Amino acid sequence: MKHFMRMVVQVWFYFYCVCVWRFLKFILRKLTGRCELQRICYNNKPGAGRSLKIETSLKASKNKLLQTAVTVHPDAIEKTIEDIMALKNVNVDTNPQLSVSLQACLLQIVGYRNLTLEVERLRREAYDADNNQHEEMLHQLWKLLKPGVPLEARISKQWCEIGFQGDDPKTDFRGMGLLGLCNLVYFAEKENASALQILSDSLQPKSRDVGKDDFSKTSKLEWEMKKFDKSIGYSFAIVGINITDLAYNLLISGALKTHLYNVAPESPTLHHFQQTFCFLMQEFHKFWIEEDPLDIMEFNRVRTKFYKRILKQLQNTDMALCPHFAASEGLVNL
Template sequence: MKHFLRALIQFFVFLYCKCLWRTLKSVTRKVTGRCELQRICYNNKPGARRTLKIESSLKFSKSELLQSAVSVHPDSVEKAIDDIMTLKKINLDANPQLSISLQACLVQIVGYRSLLGEVEKLRREPYDCENPEHEDMLLKLWKTLRPDAPLTGRITKQWCEIGFQGNDPKTDFRGMGLLGLHNLLYFAEHDKAAALQMLHDSLQPRHSKMSKADWEKKTFDKAIGYSFAIVGINITDLAYSLLSSGALKTHLYNVAPEMPSLMHFQQTYSYLMQEFHTFWVEQDPCDIMEFNRIRNKFHKRVLKQLNDPNMALCPHFAASDIHLVNL
């Protein structure tokens, strides 16, 4: 009975707040002569703060037309804007900039949904060793990271040298599918110097005084750092969770003035790889068994940063140039 009463009270509080909110919106429109969409566009600069407010306004509108605007096809954005202007009875001649601002926001909103679909498709596609394109990407990854060491075969322990767990990397892509390989290859090719440095660091013994002879007797899985490729796939999982939860909207709405693309996502992945490496070194773990704890701590730190609507994680194209900034 107690739980029922609590739920009933919460329901009536919700209805009260909803009615109050709509009343305030109506009064504000009469006083200012502007609808909520107009007020948002006129009072906020381009970027995440404005786009997030527009997205919220559309999603929670009582109008089905406005609600559906956030999920239109990218090719239908212009028509959606025209429909919104007509519904709201906004004079285009008196508000020439409004449709442009609304369109910019809606392009970002539907672009994010489109990007999520593209990323999800790659994640669900399993690595296929019978697919020449998949095999070609994997070999490119090896050649980029180990240019002076030809593979002795397709199935070989050499894969452990770049941080895979076994003789055949295909088994390591199960969790993130082809997305994990796409991201690793993007990072290795577009920021080769940083990737090679991280790979080198990940293979270093914990004690710098260890002799070269002693080090050469060690196996790669006993290195102080971590398995580079495995961590790379794990960071893909982290980036995917940020994207699917909507947390990356803050960042992408700030760095992509138009539609966020796969390039923006992979650029963000490159940033996360380097930041995690720095974070890992700072945490000074005893061994790889601390990976999950440190990863979770890193994840929380990134989420906290993304709570700031002015935050852009990596505003530059090259991962080697990126750093945290407040726009």
């Protein structure tokens, strides 16, 4: 009975809030002479703050035209905006800025949805050793990370030198599919100096304190081995695939909208997603060093802590993660 009453109260509160909100929107429309979409576009600067509010407003609408506006084909955006303007009785001649602002918002909203579909398609595409394109990408990754070092064989322990677990990298792509490989190649190509430095760091030994008692009981050679018996880092490629999973989860959950709406004046693309991956790789490497874990067994703890930090940053609607991009203030005022 107690649970039933709680459910009744929650349902009543929901409908109460909906009714109050619709009443407030009606009052604001009468007082300002502007519909909700106009108020959002005119009172918010370009970027995530504005696009997120437009998206919420459209999805919450009772009108089917407005509800489906967030899922239209990019080529149909202009026609959709014309229909919205007509539905809201907005004069295009006296309100030219509204259609321009709505177009910018819808390009971002629809583009984000299409980006998630593209990323999901890559994730679901399994690595195929019989696919020449897949094999070429894998060999390109080797050449970018090990310049001047020939790969002795396709199946080789050499792959461990760039952070794969075994002698055949294809087994490591099972979780993220081709998306993991695409991101690694993009990072190694576009941020080559950074990728090479991180790879080098991940292979460096990690010094630890050895007491005098330990030193007295061991030879000089054994002491040197004890002093540098742990790696500073991790398996580069495996962590890259893991960070791909992290970026994928941020994208699918919608958390990455804040960043992408602030850095992509129009439609977010795979290019934006992969640059975000590059940023996350660089930031995770710095975070890993700051955390100073004892060994790789602490990876999940460090990753979880890093993920929470990124999520917290993305709660700020002005946040643009990548330093390569300007924040929303730098966007064209569409």
